[in-house]
Amino acid sequence: MRQALTERLLADRHSLPLSVAxxxxxxxxxxxxxxxxxEPLALALGAPVFLGWAIxxxxxxxxxxxxLYWLGHRRNGRLTLRGxxxxxxxxxxxxxxxxxxxxxxxxMMIVSLALIPLDNFVFEQFFTWLPYAEAGGSATTYLxxxxxxxxxxxxxxxxxxxxxxLPLIEELYFRGFLLPRLAHLGAxxxxxxxxxxxxxxxxxxxxxxxxxxxxxxxPWLVWKKHDIRLxxxxxxxxxxxxxxxxxxxxxxxxxxxxx
Numbered sequence: 001m002r003q004a005l006t007e008r009l010l011a012d013r014h015s016l017p018l019s020v021a022x023x024x025x026x027x028x029x030x031x032x033x034x035x036x037x038x039e040p041l042a043l044a045l046g047a048p049v050f051l052g053w054a055i056x057x058x059x060x061x062x063x064x065x066x067x068l069y070w071l072g073h074r075r076n077g078r079l080t081l082r083g084x085x086x087x088x089x090x091x092x093x094x095x096x097x098x099x100x101x102x103x104x105x106x107x108m109m110i111v112s113l114a115l116i117p118l119d120n121f122v123f124e125q126f127f128t129w130l131p132y133a134e135a136g137g138s139a140t141t142y143l144x145x146x147x148x149x150x151x152x153x154x155x156x157x158x159x160x161x162x163x164x165x166l167p168l169i170e171e172l173y174f175r176g177f178l179l180p181r182l183a184h185l186g187a188x189x190x191x192x193x194x195x196x197x198x199x200x201x202x203x204x205x206x207x208x209x210x211x212x213x214x215x216x217x218x219p220w221l222v223w224k225k226h227d228i229r230l231x232x233x234x235x236x237x238x239x240x241x242x243x244x245x246x247x248x249x250x251x252x253x254x255x256x257x258x259x
Contacts, residue, residue, distance in 0.1 A: 012181065013181055014182065027200035027201060047153075050143050061169045108215070111210075171231050194219050217234075
């Protein structure tokens with residue numbers, strides 16, 4: 001049974017039902033981890049719910065990365081991602097990589113900020129009933145209502161997690177593992193991958209439409225150029241810069257004492 005599971009997951013193609021499940025189940029588990037562990041722990045510590053979501057993401061995404069290494073061990077007899085991930089052979093020369101990655105990074109940074117009003121509107125119209133609706137629709141609601149010290153501490157703790165390692169794991173999984181196994185769908189593959197990735201964010205469903213807009217260029221170019229570094233630069237770069245900028249601004253008293 002274990003061998004059959006390994007072969008099915010490592011096949012060159014995933015069936016549509018399998019791919020949908022592999023895209024969405026981690027998002028369901030993250031919400032469950034937040035409600036059962038992340039939120040209670042953050043509340044007990046008197047920390048912003050942002051910390052609770054970081055905890056929930058860690059509880060699911062790090063084991064997910066371990067599962068990818070397990071697949072690599074099953075295939076190669078050692079802990080490796082060789083044969084598990086694709087689009088990792090670095091086909092683009094550095095100059096061309098930079099020429100594509102920098103605009104992707106800027107696109108995500110600028111467009112994601114520009115679409116925050118859309119996120120707020122969708123949240124207010126359709127999602128205030130959620131049990132974690134205190135997260136809200138804006139970029140800072142996850143931190144609202146706490147002291148500058150609590151927010152500063154939370155951002156400092158979460159910077160290497162939500163700023164670097166967690167989005168990196170998402171890219172390895174969604175673009176390195178899942179997207180190549182949809183490649184037989186042609187140009188539909190990056191579109192479907194982006195739609196399912198946006199849906200995977202069950203903890204912020206009000207961001208679905210904005211994510212479709214600002215995220216699609218990344219998976220599209222990864223599929224087109226077969227180089228996962230493009231979406232890593234876009235995704236990890238934007239989360240790292242935005243979290244670092246918020247942390248620095250707060251440390252220098254450039255933000256209100258309580259958001």
